[in-house]
Amino acid sequence: MPTHPEVERIPPDLEQLLDRFFAVSRDDLQRMRNALHVRDFETLVRLGHTARGTGGGYGFKGMGRIGHDIELAAQKGDSDALAKHMDTLAHYLDTVQVEFDG
Template identity: 75%
Template sequence: MPESPEVERIPSDLQELLDRFFAVCRQDLELMRDALHGRDFNTLARLGHTARGTGSGYGFKGMGRIGYDIELAALERDPAAIERHVDNLAHYLDTVQVEFDG
């Protein structure tokens, strides 16, 4: 895991949506952990894909990269890699620093 937090530059018009955004991301993270426990690779691929698209769409490039990693590991049915990437996502959500554009 990275030692220093990532800094993401987000459009200022999204500022009021971020509390809800992070709440949903944390819910999805728990769903990922549950799916991993149950070896539900289809759900993991879907959730990884969602994290990739949503993260990138909001400007969270690091989340987009991790979501892609989760999706790919799920498609490869690699539980050890999935667990590592899910842990990376948890760390990212806990430490990401947001700077607003505009």
């Protein structure tokens, strides 16, 4: 995991949506952990894809990359990689710094 927080630059008009964005992202992370516990890789593919798209859509490129990694690991059924990527996502959500464009 990176030792310093990632800085993401997002449009200022998304500022009011950030609390909900982070709450939903953390809920999805818990759903990922639950799905991994029961080896539900289909759900993990879907949740990884969602994290990839949502992160990218909001300007959180790091989350998009991690979501993509989760999606690929789930397609392979790689539980160890999934656990690592979920830990990376948790760290990202806890430490990402937001700067607003404009």
